[in-house]
Amino acid sequence: MSKTILYARVSTADQTLDHQKAQAEASGFVIDEVVADHGVSGVSTTLRERLEGKRLYDKLRHGDTLVVRWVDRLGRNYQDVTDTIRHFMRQGVVIKTVVNGMTFDGATQDPMREAVRDALIAFMAATAQAQAEATKEAQRAGIKAAKHAGGKYRGKKPSFSRNTFQVVKEQLDIGQGASAIAKLTGISRQAVLRIRKDPSLADEALKRWGE
Known part of the structure; x- marks a missing residue:
């Protein structure tokens, strides 16, 4: 079938x-x-x-x-x-x-x-690759412009706050699944998985954005 x-x-x-x-x-x-x-x-x-x-x-x-x-x-x-x-x-x-x-x-x-x-x-297929290359070029240009202006490139703003980050970590510590945590906090499951994979990286991103 x-x-x-x-x-x-x-x-x-x-x-x-x-x-x-x-x-x-x-x-x-x-x-x-x-x-x-x-x-x-x-x-x-x-x-x-x-x-x-x-x-x-x-x-x-x-x-x-x-x-x-x-x-x-x-x-x-x-x-x-x-x-x-x-x-x-x-x-x-x-x-x-x-x-x-x-x-x-x-x-x-x-x-x-x-x-x-x-x-x-x-x-x-060619359009898909061209769009990806254009996105990467725009990111490189943004980094270069930030450095030229004397600033520091902060990357993409996290989709979660410092408080949400803490809740996610606490829930992960007690063994909650990513889907359940995403539903509880209102952020995407992928964001939860990124935090679980590398919480220090998520912490650094929040600091760059003043969180």
């Missing part, structure tokens, strides 16, 4: 798993299973290198549908994204995006349709 799997890559506090799933369901997708990677880069890690992403290669079968918010969730490297989509199409998997409602499959035998499909895949 065919199934529909949502793959979510959550790399920032603005891209929560719940948000990506809700968007997919609001677009009419009936999701059978969710596979998600948290806090991973789409530039430096391929889908096969991610803890959860690599499971898709074993899970997906002919007739299944892979849903992603957009192709940048698969990755932000042109070669990796195009290789990934073509691999799944050869396996008989249909790839669908929530944004723009795109569908990619290998069923067509018409050469013109294939050409248009492949050109669109290439364009979207």
Whole structure:
């Protein structure tokens, strides 16, 4: 029996798993299973290198549908994204995006349709990589400008306060799970995971922002 799997890559506090799933369901997708990677880069890690992403290669079968918010969730490297989509199409998997409602499959035998499909895949993968490179360049420019002005680059402002940080640490100390803590404090699960992974780094970020 065919199934529909949502793959979510959550790399920032603005891209929560719940948000990506809700968007997919609001677009009419009936999701059978969710596979998600948290806090991973789409530039430096391929889908096969991610803890959860690599499971898709074993899970997906002919007739299944892979849903992603957009192709940048698969990755932000042109070669990796195009290789990934073509691999799944050869396996008989249909790839669908929530944004723009795109569908990619290998069923067509018409050469013109294939050409248009492949050109669109290439364009979207190239756009994902270009956006990632533009973001990195903007970050570098911001750091350079701050240093030139005699200031200190503070990085992205934390999504939590000092008080929230303390609550998260206390809850982690008594063994509470990340999802429960996120619900209690109102911050994202990914933010909780970042604090758990390196509380000193979170502490330093708060200090840079005067917390």
